[in-house]
Amino acid sequence: MTKKKKKRWADHYTVKAKKENYPARSIYKLQEIQKKYNIIKRGGRVLDLGFAPGSWLLYAAHSTGEDGSVIGIDIKDTDIVLPNNAKVIKADIFEYQDNELFADNRFDVVLSDMAPDTTGNSFVDSARSLNLAEAAFLIAKKTLAPKGSFVCKIFFGEDFKAFTDKVKGYFKEFKIFKPKTCRKQSKEIYIVGKDRSI
Numbered sequence: 001m002t003k004k005k006k007k008r009w010a011d012h013y014t015v016k017a018k019k020e021n022y023p024a025r026s027i028y029k030l031q032e033i034q035k036k037y038n039i040i041k042r043g044g045r046v047l048d049l050g051f052a053p054g055s056w057l058l059y060a061a062h063s064t065g066e067d068g069s070v071i072g073i074d075i076k077d078t079d080i081v082l083p084n085n086a087k088v089i090k091a092d093i094f095e096y097q098d099n100e101l102f103a104d105n106r107f108d109v110v111l112s113d114m115a116p117d118t119t120g121n122s123f124v125d126s127a128r129s130l131n132l133a134e135a136a137f138l139i140a141k142k143t144l145a146p147k148g149s150f151v152c153k154i155f156f157g158e159d160f161k162a163f164t165d166k167v168k169g170y171f172k173e174f175k176i177f178k179p180k181t182c183r184k185q186s187k188e189i190y191i192v193g194k195d196r197s198i
């Protein structure tokens with residue numbers, strides 16, 4: 001890796017995450033969202049879609065405390081040590097839509113930080129991101145308890161508005177938020193729906 005490239009990726013937040021024993025810098029995006037919107041409550045039940053390598057999962061498990069719980073789903077494995085109140089499932093979200101987990105569980109929060117492998121073609125990447133966000137929203141609709149909250153990453157693209165208009169209708173409070181921690185060149189943006197009303 002060249003010095004220039006190393007500097008670009010191992011930025012301040014990557015170093016900070018390592019020091020604080022989080023596997024990825026993405027922890028600080030959820031931390032910003034939590035500070036601003038207070039999504040995860042003590043004792044809450046959280047579903048974390050696209051959890052790997054596990055920074056959001058660890059942060060969410062800590063935020064709910066031991067009376068709460070977190071379930072993470074990802075196509076990838078993780079090697080982090082899981083807290084007692086967290087469990088993970090290795091699965092592709094597109095093949096998991098009708099699983100009994102979703103029939104039996106009611107979550108207070110559904111998080112999705114899912115992202116496709118990027119191709120460099122922004123049209124393709126945002127279309128794939130939208131597919132993941134749509135799948136996450138479908139699961140949120142099936143599993144969120146009344147007054148529950150939904151946080152979802154999506155790459156900004158031409159169907160962004162149509163998607164957010166649809167999600168907005170399900171929540172009393174709806175925000176679009178770009179954490180400061182997002183890399184400048186990134187097209188990712190987060191939607192935050194609070195207080196499910198449908």
Ligand SMILES: C[S@@+](CC[C@H](N)C(=O)[O-])C[C@H]1O[C@@H](n2cnc3c(N)ncnc32)[C@H](O)[C@@H]1O
Nearest residue numbers: 050052053054055056074075092093113114115
């Ligand atoms: C940016 S990472 C998530 C980082 C995570 N929030 C953290 O803090 O460690 C995006 C994740 O989405 C997962 N993902 C992408 N497509 C998926 C799918 N179809 N089903 C489940 N997970 C998926 C990827 O495997 C990847 O681990």
